[in-house]
Amino acid sequence: MCPRTRAGGAPNPNLPLVELRLTDFQTMFPPELLGRLKQFLFCGNYGDALTARDTLAICEYLRAHNPKLKIKLVTNGSGRDAAFWSQLAKVVTTVTFAIDGLGETNQIYRRRTSWKRVMESVRAYLAAGGRAEWDFLVFRHNQHQVAEAEALAQELGFAKFNVKRSQRFLVEGQPAERFPVLRAQGGIEYYLEQPTLPDYQNSGFVKLSSLHKRGQSYSDYLSSTRISCKAVRDEQIYVSATGHVFPCCWLGQIYDSWPSPMAQEIRARIAELADGLDALDLRRHRLSDIIDGPFFQELVVRGWNPDAPQGRLSACGRMCGEIDTHSRQWEAGSV
Numbered sequence: 142m143c144p145r146t147r148a149g150g151a152p153n154p155n156l157p158l159v160e161l162r163l164t165d166f167q168t169m170f171p172p173e174l175l176g177r178l179k180q181f182l183f184c185g186n187y188g189d190a191l192t193a194r195d196t197l198a199i200c201e202y203l204r205a206h207n208p209k210l211k212i213k214l215v216t217n218g219s220g221r222d223a224a225f226w227s228q229l230a231k232v233v234t235t236v237t238f239a240i241d242g243l244g245e246t247n248q249i250y251r252r253r254t255s256w257k258r259v260m261e262s263v264r265a266y267l268a269a270g271g272r273a274e275w276d277f278l279v280f281r282h283n284q285h286q287v288a289e290a291e292a293l294a295q296e297l298g299f300a301k302f303n304v305k306r307s308q309r310f311l312v313e314g315q316p317a318e319r320f321p322v323l324r325a326q327g328g329i330e331y332y333l334e335q336p337t338l339p340d341y342q343n344s345g346f347v348k349l350s351s352l353h354k355r356g357q358s359y360s361d362y363l364s365s366t367r368i369s370c371k372a373v374r375d376e377q378i379y380v381s382a383t384g385h386v387f388p389c390c391w392l393g394q395i396y397d398s399w400p401s402p403m404a405q406e407i408r409a410r411i412a413e414l415a416d417g418l419d420a421l422d423l424r425r426h427r428l429s430d431i432i433d434g435p436f437f438q439e440l441v442v443r444g445w446n447p448d449a450p451q452g453r454l455s456a457c458g459r460m461c462g463e464i465d466t467h468s469r470q471w472e473a474g475s476v
């Protein structure tokens with residue numbers, strides 16, 4: 142379900158192997174700009190901040206130039222040594238560890254992670270005084286461990302335990318019961334299945350199913366639903382690992398693992414810019430110039446117009462339309 146690979150199998154053929162270095166951050170976020178920001182969230186679209194060489198140095202740079210900045214990181218936690226985690230605890234506000242099961246179970250979704258290393262990271266980070274949250278994505282294979290994981294979170298000293306009801310079981314607007322996990326060389330290795338307990342299912346799915354009862358298809362819905370832009374609401378932007386600026390991580394999903402109309406629509410908008418993707422490069426342009434430029438001000442906003450369905454951005458309908466399966470991931474209850 143992560144676009145880094147094709148459903149867990151072969152690597153995403155379109156994904157550039159890149160990372161941002163400290164020098165990139167110094168160019169992209171000069172101290173004067175940093176002083177005006179409220180929060181930095183390191184949450185990979187296609188990766189994990191753990192794997193970038195300069196993550197710690199970058200966090201220290203941000204902290205040094207804005208002592209009030211909230212710095213948050215979301216990670217699978219399976220990597221780096223205790224020294225890294227203790228240092229990180231001194232500079233960041235919160236680390237959210239995404240741990241989807243106890244022991245071996247975690248690896249069913251978090252493939253090739255090590256439970257031992259995740260626990261070492263958690264312990265080192267908490268022992269150094271860091272604030273941590275635990276995000277637990279519920280599947281059929283781990284739903285029986287939720288209560289035990291919550292108890293462990295409390296015992297270890299996590300500040301919060303969040304049950305998360307994935308919206309990624311949606312295939313063309315229809316909740317799929319199961320999702321194949323592929324082998325790199327082809328063929329299905331096993332399936333990820335939705336939890337059977339209603340409390341752990343995404344309540345937005347019920348709403349989407351009711352579209353059909355009203356005679357509306359998912360694509361009708363995407364082209365007509367009222368958009369309430371979360372990037373505008375939260376005053377946020379997204380910077381990709383390639384250094385490009387987008388309103389949000391969803392519009393930053395331009396490197397599709399399988400051919401996807403959503404990514405295609407966004408790339409077509411970028412192609413309308415005289416300099417293409419370069420126009421969004423924060424190493425070459427100031428943030429304010431990118432935001433005041435045609436991508437943010439015209440091309441994305443055009444994608445919300447209900448009177449021109451051809452120009453709509455389906456990613457916006459999907460993420461910020463009236464049926465909000467994204468926000469419902471953290472909400473209990475099946476209706």
Ligand SMILES: C[S@@+](CC[C@H](N)C(=O)[O-])C[C@H]1O[C@@H](n2cnc3c(N)ncnc32)[C@H](O)[C@@H]1O
Nearest residue numbers: 142184185186188189215216217239307308309
């Ligand atoms: C793409 S991940 C990157 C962060 C980090 N590498 C990780 O794996 O948690 C960004 C967010 O998506 C979440 N996520 C990953 N798989 C998901 C799924 N199947 N459904 C819902 N959220 C998911 C992660 O837990 C994280 O909060």
Ligand code: SF4
Nearest residue numbers: 370371372389457461
């Ligand atoms: S998906 Fe579209 S509407 Fe939603 S936050 Fe991103 S730009 Fe805004």
